[in-house]
Amino acid sequence: MKTTSHMVEKEIDDRAVLVSLVTQKQKKNELLAEYSLQELVKLAETAGVLVLETMTQNKETKDSKWFIGKGKVEELRLRLEELGGNTAIFDQELSGAQVRNLEAALDVKIIDRTQLILDIFAQRAKTREGIIQVELAQLSYLLPRLSGQGKNLSRLGGGIGTRGPGESKLETDRRHIRGRIDELKAQLEEVVRHRTLHRERRKKTGVFQVALVGYTNAGKSTLLKQLTQADVYIENQLFATLDPTSRTMELPGGKEIVLTDTVGFIQNLPHDLVASFRATLEEANEADLILHVVDSSTDMRNEQMRVVEEVLEELGAHQKEQLTLFNKIDVCSQEEREMISAEGEFLKISAYNQEDLERLRHVIQEKLMGESREFRIPADKGDIISLMYRIGDVLETEVDGEDMVFKVRVNKDDYVKLAYQLIAYDQQAQQELQDHEGESY
Template identity: 55%
Template sequence: MGTIFGHTHGLKASHRRRLERLSHRRLPPDQIITPELARALAELSHEMHRQVGVLVDRKGRIEYVVVGDARQIVWPDLRRIRTSSGRFCGLRCLHTHLHGEPFTEEDLTDLALLRLDVMAIVEVTDQGAPARVHVAHLLPAQPGDPDGGSVASRFQFLEPKPPGQLGVNFLELIESLEEELARNRRLVHPQDERDRALLVSVTTGSLAEAEESLEELRLLSESAGLLVLDTLVQRRKEYDPKFLIGKGKLREVLIRALQLGADMIVFDQNLTPGQVRAITAATDLKILDRTQLILDIFAQRARSREGKLQVELAQLRYLLPRLTDADTGLSRLTGGIGGRGPGETKLEMDRRRIRDRIRHLEEQIEALRTDREQRRQRRRRAQIPVVSLVGYTNAGKSTLLNTLTRSCVLAEERMFATLDPTSRRLRLPNGEEIILSDTVGFIRRMPPDVIRAFRATLEEIADSDLLIHLVDASSPYLEQHIEVVERTLRELHLGDIPRLLVFNKCDLVAPEVARNLCRNYGALA
């Protein structure tokens, strides 16, 4: 006996039996719907005064029978049957409308979010007979349509016709659509094997600031090894508590991801655990937020034992409140019958293990912190001045350290190329020696978990006699970068250390621009 999903309360026993019999029907695989199935759906819908729908696989088997109310229908969770990127989910949706209305926003949203093969609407007459069938499907990206375009360019609406006169070979239609999706994916950077990402930002303030932040997210994504396919920005009065962005915009994002063959969606804002679950429930794409992306970069860059420990600590602190039990049917794994106590669920065990690992990492980092403190005390006894290079990420701190001390510290034109602090001796022209230290770069909205985990590293700055605040003179956002670094230093209680503002990369700007910057900020170049 098949399971009936949806709004089943109050159904008559005869209606339940007829709905259950629907699940035993088979459709010819090449037909979207048959007149017989359309008639059965229309009669049931008319008698119950509720929408009735079915989800049919590509072999013509009815996988789900769903009952709605008079105005809408809610589909069950389809995550377990999702397929790979660039393909539809393998189900076509057929359901009734009682009032002759065409596709609603909810219908198109379901078509996009569930990645359905097609959505078909059966009009039900006042006599309970099927009238016309409306059919829609998603469209691959069109040439010359770089941003997804209008609704008309995202959906194809077939001409409404009676059930027996649609004249569409369903299997050929789906095969051609998926071939075009695969072709589009190959055409976009065909030799590039990196993960493909779509970047999304939501703002309640200035669009210009949001676009600036999104550009920084693009640089972060490329630094993490992602291929950025497209960016989307939404301006709202307030953030949506469930999805962060509006449901309509989420539909647009997921359609665009399907059209371009994206593997993941990266949000410029930090997502709450609930938002991650809600967005993940709507798509099988990987979902990242800004903090996750930064932590991933840190994990790639960490070379020293201390750096790896600090990154793992930050990742676990971020993961702990977001850990969920995907299978709500899991039984308790210990205790219960034959044991003592109520037992632990797998989720509780995972959380306990993470807390234990966090404590262990904190102890190891504290020991390394003690070692660092001993080294700093030796330097203080030797009375060697310490000068630390601070600044926004990718300002050129490591390159300057290499140039001044003739070192070979890794220096690359990408964000967070340096993660582990590096110190070198430098002999000044007057013969005096100093310790020159390179530090991890700062960035706007630096994740608190990162700052906590890297406390031992950032304490290196606290013992400095002078901070050289290095600024990329070629950056169009240098004013904001200066403010971010100064604010971060104040938050770390390092604002009282003497600082020297120095503009770097002046070869990338006109000499007059460099002179004006130095004059306006009282800086060197």
């Protein structure tokens, strides 16, 4: 057993011992198991829990009835009594039967990692969409485990109210929860419809969208604030920001784009949560560019990057153009900085370094706007000229007889759109469209 004290002198309702099971399969990567437990401590503290102690059980496989084995349950019961604990938090997901058995043996609240994350999200949700998504995730998680939730059910604020259903009303409550899930899904579909309309309007105006994604506490919100001077909540804790925040950002050439901060990812992010937050996370899928923000100061950065890539793949956004940003480089040693690298294009930055931010703005502009091109258009074609200003970055204009010559920075996809409009007037556009077969111009 490994224990770590985390005592704080203040009154807190939940006083917990944290428990992790390391199976033979997980033992191959003990560092990851230890990191997961450390992360559970941070999650518990973020949820307002006083962490009394951590406990690790090494076992070939999980116990179907007691999860950690009956002998370890008795050891946990004694530690809870000695320390005055009223909650046991497990680093892995528990079945309804395991919750029921542990609750009966320990006479304390039993919470697993998924419930803890859902609790934090419930505390953080502020917008109507966020509240709907969290409640939907909670109920989806709760429904198959309802018979094992005795004492825990009354804990789910924002879920089904503040009362526990009790074992005698299980079927009534199951019907109630299923009905509520259907109702929430309908509400969420309406939110998704509005979001889709908003995206379509934004696309018609030619506004580029850039999404910040990354592991929780990687510094996405700080970066959003520094790049846009946005008034956003920033705190050094997990899931400090839950609801997506979008702000306009001006590129060096003067064009404005929309920069969106998405919810942070974490190891074993509950599937119900990913499903419920799909509408929010799909901001990344709709983005023209994804900025993957990485905490370069942590030893677990490669693992955190893997988690983010897995969630992006689940969303279907893994093939989007990405730029990896190794943030917090200012707290790394020179040796650590030199060792940092990634596949594809990346930058090493500090969100508080203005030179780094300016360099980042230029790279974003280059990726979104592409190379500069010249176009010759009759001066009376106002609709085409308007389109050029809308989807490109006009650098120079010159009058040449009855024509206007524009020097425009435009990306590949928008260049093709523009070239089709210009085909009747610009010989270069005619030739390049003939040669265009999906290759870069």
